[in-house]
Amino acid sequence: MEKARLRTLGLANLKWLHDHPALKEQKEYLISQQLFNDPLWQKAQTIAITKPMDFEFDTHILLKQGWAEGKSMLIPVTNTERRLSFHSVGPETKFTKTAFGVEEPVDEPEVGREVIDLLIVPGIVFTRSGFRIGFGGGFYDRFLLQFQGETCSLVFSEQIQEHWPIESFDQPVKRLFIS
Template sequence: MKKELRLQTLAMLDQIGAEEFNRYAALIHEHVLQLSEWKQAKTIALTMSRGKEIPTMPLIEKAWEEGKTVCIPTCFPKTKEMVFYEYTPETKMTSSYFGLLEPDPLESKAVHKEAIDLIIVPGVCFDQHGYRIGYGGGYYDRYLADYHGTTLALCLSVQQVDDLTAEPHDIPVSIMVSEKGAFYQK
């Protein structure tokens, strides 16, 4: 079920033309920057986007401009752990897990979970309760299990489904932002 939904959603994303995608992404960025949760956050965690993910670089640059601390995760497949490291224009990045760009753990400063105000959580599709289907690693569900800050997802309308059968370990995001605006999960 999850696998099929993941593939269906990725196929739908592939059908969106570049111009339309960029227009929607710009709207999503505008909505995020208006949120009080964004404005109040001093430390923001997100991933380096790729493919048909809503680009995160404009948000990273805006966060730097606003004097926020940005952190990016590095995944450790052996222990199934994920650690966020401070990300600046000087951060040495390595291409690793799934070909994602990640901070080099040996040369980066780890950021403790308690210090992160807002985590932008990646995912392939989301339901109206904030549950998500990610990329299958389970890193975020494990990381968010004892995280007490705000979680936010960036998604296009085509990535929203009615209902995902949530499993006990699934952690919903608290805010979803699409090209149509921000939606809070109660």
Template sequence: MTKKAWRNEIVQALHTLDPNIKQSAEAALYTKLFETAYWQSSRTIGITLSTELELATGPIIEQATLDHKQVVIPKTLPNWQMAFYPFTETTELAPTKFGIQEPITGDPVDKSDIDLIVVPGLGFTPNGFRLGFGGGYYDRFLADYSGTTVVLALPVQTFEQPEWPVKNHDIVIDHVLTV
């Protein structure tokens, strides 16, 4: 199957996932993340503002704030580029054509200042292969990123091996947390 076909299948599985199972899996994944050394040592966390389909990132953002970490969120730029901007209570947001809330105020944070990025996606393997949403924004951003990357994979997003075609430009994620 093509990447597009796999994306459609996983999106369908996420839409039909029992909300109680999703919520329970999310809680377990948050606990795992917060116990890791890379979470505890990080000062600046890159993370998206999730849509209803995705693992809810609000609790991660709340914990980062409680832990006195800086939260930065991505903004898509021309030519499939991306930058991260500080996310505070004064950050102004606007929806993109993808339906994702992005910052419209503030100045970008240097990539080297981001310790940990919680990477979104649709499919993940234990050894770090990731099927993203198809824009290539994260693969381009992560190509020269030297910090730590992690994904939190719900059960319907976890595959033993990549079932989708893997390309040379696909970036492998450092840590894949599963339940």
């Protein structure tokens, strides 16, 4: 199946899960607990995540836990060259919504990729081996080419699709936490 069709199917699955909030919250809790109990999270001092759209995994859980544990939490900002920069955020950070509907921090300091210990990569569709289909902009694939830290994704079982063509520019994440 081609990526565009898989992306459509993946979005439909995420929206179905969003329409079943008790199930979505249960899965988010189980996935979060897997992550929080894993050395990837426990060893990381600087963690980069995205602010979610309402149908995506609710990363606010991770922000609160990270701040409670004294970790530095980062959120990406996109630029016109389809590049990501990551910015330090706190509970008082002000955000603005982009044309894509994603919240990005306003006036927060940029942090270099070399200080990120753990990058939690979003996606719509995943293979169990860590390849992912995102929204199609290539932002994360470009960033992952030069990123040396740990990577993982938080994945609902509804997002797993094994059979699609992996392309040369596709960059896998190292670990999936799935429920």
